[in-house]
Each structure stands twice: as C-alpha cells, then as structure tokens.
Amino acid sequence: MEFRHERVRRLPDGRAARVRYGIGEVEVLGEVTGGDIEVWPDLKLPTGVDALLGVTALEKPGFRVDPKTGRLERVELYLL
Template sequence: MGATHVNVIVRNPADPDRTWESEFLVDTGAIDSLVPRQHLEAIGIAPVGRRVYELADGTSRPYDHGLARIEFMDEIVAGRVVFAEDDTEPLLGLTALESAGIEVDPRNERLKRLSAVRLKSLTPV
C-alpha cells in the first residue's frame, strides 16, 4: 500500500489571516495532526498543553500541542496539532479526517467524502 497525501491549510483560529499551507501525509494511525514547530510558531499558534505520544516505532515521547483550524478538501475542522521537530513531514491525523467526513480509500490511495458524517460507533458498545 502506498502513501496518500493531501494539501492542507493550517490557520491560527485567533488570527485567521495567519496560515501555513503544505502537503500532508494522511496517517490513519495517528489520532492528532502533526506540524513542524517552526510553522506553527510562525503563524502564532502556541502550545496549550503537553502529552505523551506513541510513535510508529513503538517508542513514546512527550510533545507540545496546540489548537488550529485545519482546512482540506473544501472542509474546515478545528483540531489539536502536535508541535513536531522542524524537519518532520506533516501528518493529517484521524480526528481531522473523521470530523470532516473524509475516509481513506487504500486501494486507490485517495481520500473520499462520506455520504454522511457518522454520529455513532461502527460497532456496538
């Protein structure tokens, strides 16, 4: 299976004219979205907390996180953004995808819009 990328605009919710735009790797294994620290700081997004994240290699480490408007595929969502190292590839996480009603089509390596946004669990609780 290959990689899926999407163009994303990260916007400072307190000052919507301050933005950063880039191609993000879509990562359904990541809950939150990840953005290089230098770009978040450049648009005035400050950390609001810190939490421990588990990385793809199984290790865990603490990262700062903040809040941003995340825009992609003509959708706007608000979400948590993780302050990553400056040379890190930006990741679009599952929370942003689900909030926008977008899912990954792994066969075609594309994103597709759901006919309706889910308000219930897919499996019974």
C-alpha cells in the first residue's frame, strides 16, 4: 500500500503529530469497506495488538463497540 499523503493529528496531550496515510480496504468480521489508513510511527500499542480501528472504520461496515462489554456488535445502518 502506498502512503502518499500526510496530515497533522492532535494527540491527547496536545502535541501535533504528522502522519502518513493512503486509501485502502478495511475488513472487519467479513465486512469490507474503504477508507483512510494512517501510519502513526510513534504510537505504542499494547502487546498482542497489531492495529487500531477508528470509529468510521467500524461504523461504515455496520459495527459499534458495546461500551459495557468492549465487544463489537452489528448495528443496522440508516440512510438519511
């Protein structure tokens, strides 16, 4: 995948971070959607975690995180 673009993101501590990104496919539990895929070189992930998915990467194919259990659940999408 090519990460041809850059943008600035704000970190929780207020610092700005420049990240590279490209357009690609994301598959979540068999559902595929397209979107931006960003590279955060200084992001430290917990052991056993390979990637983080943002809210839009989950919502577009019809998922959300249950705040009580922390598990993914399918949701019905509405067209407005």
